[in-house]
Structures are given as C-alpha cells and as structure tokens.
Amino acid sequence: MASITIQSITKTFGTVPVLHDIDLSIADGEFVVLVGPSGCGKSTLLRMIAGLEDITGGEIRIDGRRINEVAPKDRDIAMVFQSYALYPHMTVADNMSYSLKLRKTARERIAEAVGAAAGKLGLDPLLERRPKALSGGQRQRVAMGRAIVRHPKAFLFDEPLSNLDARLREQMRAEIKRLHKAIGATSVYVTHDQIEAMTLADRIVAMHGGIIQQVGNPLDLYDRPANLFVAGFIGSPAMNFVDGHCRSGAIETDDGSRIAVPGGIDLAEGQAVTVGIRPEHVRIVAGSGAGSYTARVDLVEPTGFGTIVHVRLLGQDLKIYTLERGAAEVGEPLHIALDGDRLHVFDRETTNRIG
Amino acid sequence: MTRKRIVLTVLHRLAILAYVAFALFPLFWLLKVSVTPTSLLYTEGIRLWPSRASLEHYAFVLTHSSFPTFFLNSTIVSASTAVIVTIVAALAGYAMSRFVFRGKYWIVGLLLLTQMFPLVMLIAPMFKMLSPLGLTNSLTGLVIVYVAFNVPFATFLMQSFFDGIPKDLEDAAMIDGATRFTAFRQIILPLTLPGIAATLGFVFTAAWSELLFALMLISGNQATTFPVGLLSFVSKFSVDFGQMMAAGVLALIPACLFFLLIQRYLVQGLTAGAVKG
C-alpha cells in the first residue's frame, strides 16, 4: 500500500490540452474518487498514474518515488477497466493468476492467492470457465478478482460499474466499499456518476474541463460546493440556480422577486450573482407569510420515496423535492419558503462560491 | 406458406449446386484428363469419363520427370515465403494498429503505392538487382522477391485483425506485469490466430501459383518451381496434356493439405475480420 502524489500534471494529446496543472495527494489507504462529466480527463489522469499514457508535464510519485519514467509493469498497481479487459482465451483462474505467473510466484502460492480472491468474490464455481461463458456481473467480479489476487500498492478503477444494470451496479458498489474496508488499499476510482462518488469516496475530486474544481469529502462537496459546476454536478435532483443582482441588501432576481442575503455573505451593490437552492431544501409551507413565495404547480413527479414538484418561480422552472405525498397538485398554488442558511451564493463572473 | 418455403429452399439449393458445379468443373476436367490414357485423349475428347482410366501419367510424372524436384522447390519457396511474410506482417501490422509514429502516413502510402504497379514493369529492375548478388536462379532470390511483394498487403490484413482486438487487453497485461512484447506474444497473438492463418494461407497460395517472376528469374531445373515446370510439357509441336494435368493434380495436394490444416482458423478469421468493430 502506498501514497500517491500528483504534482502539476499536464497532458496534451498532440496540440490539444486535456489536463491543466493537476495537483493531488492521495494518502495511504485512502479511497479517492475522480468524478466529472465524460471527456473531462478523468481516465487520462488515471491512465497516467498507471503508466499507460505519457506524462506531458509534472510529476507523479508513488510512495515518494518518482514514477514518470517507470514502466506500468514496474509500478505495482492493479487496474479494473470499464470493459473488464479479461483475456478471452484464458479461464477465470488463468486470468486471475496471470500477474502472479509473470512475477514467477510459486505455484502453491498462486493457487492459494487465487483461491482466497475467488472466495472473497464468490467466483469459486466459475474458475474453469472462459470469460465468454460469464454474465456481465460475473465478468466484473473476475476483473475485480484479477486486481486483488496480488497485493498491489494501489488499485485504479476506471468506471468499473458503468456496464452493469442499475441493480447490479448498486450491489457491486456496496461490495467494492466492503472490499476496501477489508483490504484497506489505496484506491483511485473514476466515475461520471455522482452517486457512486458520494457513496464510495473518502475524498471526492470533482473535475471539469481538465481542471480540478474541488477536492473534499463527499458531504463537504454537497454542503459547500466551491463553484457553480460542483454545485450543479453533485446532488440529484440537481440544484436550482437563480440569477440575480444585489440591490439594497437583498438579491433581486431577474423577474423582480427578492431573496434575503444569507448571513455571513458580503455582496457589493449591483454584483451579479447566482443563487443555488437544492430541491430538498425548499420548504412547502401552509400559508403565505413574510419571506414566503407563492407559485403555481407545473408538474409533479413521484419517485416513490419522495416527490419532485416543479413550480414556476423566480423566473424559472424551480424543482422542489418533498417527502410528503400529495403536498402538491398540478395547477394548484403552492406556498414555499427558502431557508437562508441553506442557500448557496455564487459570483456570476467567477462562478465561485461566496461565503 | 410452407409450400412456398419449400420451393424457395429447393431453388436456393439448386442455385448453390449450379454455382459449385460451375466452380469445380475445371478441377474435375483436370482430374479426368489426368487419368485418360494418351491414346484415348483425342478420340474420346468430350466424354465425361474415359472408357479406360489409368494412372500412367502419374507414374511418368513421378518417376521420369523433374516434377518431384519442382514440388519440393515450390514447397520450400511457398512455405518460407508464407512464414516470413506472416511474421513480418504481424509485427508491422501490430505497429500500424497500435502506435502513432513519425512518418506513419508516408509508410502507409508507400505500402499502398507498391500495390499499384503491374508486376511486369518490375521484372527487369528486379533481375538487374538480383543478378549481381547471385540471387537469380536461386530459391532464396525467389523467396526474397515474394516476401517483398506480399508484405504490404499482408500487413494491412494483419492490421485489420489487430484493430479488432481491444487495446485494453494489452493495457491490462502490461499492468499485470508484462512488457509490451510479452503482452503481444501471450495475449494478442493467440487472439489473432485466425488472422495469422488467413495470412499464411493467402501468401502460401500466392507464392505457390506464382509464374511470372519464377519464369524470369529461374533458368536451371535445379531451382524451378512447379508452375514453371508445367510449361515443360508444352513443346514446340505438342502439349502433353495427360502428364501436365497429372502434375497439376499433384500440385493441388500440398495446397489442399495446407488449407485443411488452417481451415478451422480461416473460417473464424474471415468472419471475424468481416464483422470487426
């Protein structure tokens, strides 16, 4: 097990810059998730850690040792691919033992390691099968097994669950978390799915356009998103954004409504801001009162556990997530209130969080 | 409904039968003439099978002609060409498929260019180049020429097979602890066996039936290959059809054996290549 240090990493493909000045320290045993929309450079960064892509600029260290020029085979890391990349002409057992054979591990030790890994992942009955004869979920397990048989310094995962159906994905997600708790190996996990990121990570690295937007533990990113991108990316249903300007101590939205400025935030008169409101933080109240708004219900989407209510308010389609069934009827008026301490205010110029 | 289906099936089969008969008839005629005694050849010209079959032509070809030598020469030349071309094409095709390197597009262009010239244009320069090296009239010279002419196409063929194999596989192998070459040998090559068989078969056949260069570069019996040897049955005044056909039938044997050997991979390979991606 090992720590990974990434210093001022840049990457260009030909003349196209893909990663800009990435800095990141991953502690021994930590589970770090790189999350961001597709094309933001997550896989490229992961593949640079693995040694599968050249490093254009900067330095990567594993346990303090610079590995820019070290071949992938000598980095002692394991990787799980989105496509699983199982060797089609080898049995499950051979797939899992390939890395140990290359390291000239003694035969008994290999059998022992494969047996242990197979036991952990429930692969025992499948050991003699070829990948072709496995279901998607089983292949995924074999890919995991291939990574855990040898005890590498770090695990790298590149969207390992993206090819599974929703139910299996949830199950494997929990299993990966359990495995990490049991093995405690340093892990870097790439996904575009913010739920996976939230549930698995010790620390999330949110990326966009080849730039790290925010690093922090999952609840930090949820509670205090550093900028508009992170605010919109983390959380489902996604955060509502309302544009406005600071006018005489309140935020006046473009349709003329006013929102009280939350405590602890200093705004210049006339400053252009975006207010972020999570759907689950919009309260439905009984009657109109001071600081409440009234709007007509546009659409109701029951999800079973909760309900997403769309209203026309503050000049846009505002989503409300409520656990009360029957709180809203399409076409009926609805009274809502916003909690000042749960509003997020962002500077519209820089897109950064204020306060 | 079902009657219509039956009729369609019958028509379909008949069409295939007609096609197969059309394709195989020359081979049948080859066999027929080879077992027709010379005395009957012209008198029974268009009978489907001679009234008396004999193996006299075979006996003659095997014992009184240089054909055993020609076969051996052809086998050596074709097998060597096939093996060398396949090794070179596998390595080059892999590089084409996986690596970005300077001048790649120029190299592809040059490879294509070599395929555009009629071979006849190149006979004289080839001869000029090979003769000071002592490579005319030698099997080695022939192998070199055949390799040169077959490598470009075989490279493209192999490249298409490598393109069909996901890069993730060698990435996984390299992370598992393999060098790129080990990954190539242990992971990628086994998966390309169909492609290798197809390339071997294609090149072997091409070399086996090549006449033009063999005719121009070889003069002595010692290094004559079988297609050239066949011409020795044509004399100024007559053609010994019986012996020529017997030799032809014999020449089919190695090619048939070879394809029998690689057939399993070949069918797989041709279809795998067809639906790759």
Ligand SMILES: Nc1ncnc2c1ncn2[C@@H]1O[C@H](COP(=O)(O)OP(=O)(O)O)[C@@H](O)[C@H]1O
């Ligand atoms: N081999 C490559 N050559 C050129 N561009 C590439 C290559 N690999 C990735 N890219 C580009 O780099 C960007 C980041 O890709 P990637 O790291 O795969 O994104 P992600 O995994 O976040 O979806 C994309 O715009 C992609 O088109």
Ligand SMILES: [Mg+2]
């Ligand atoms: Mg990716």
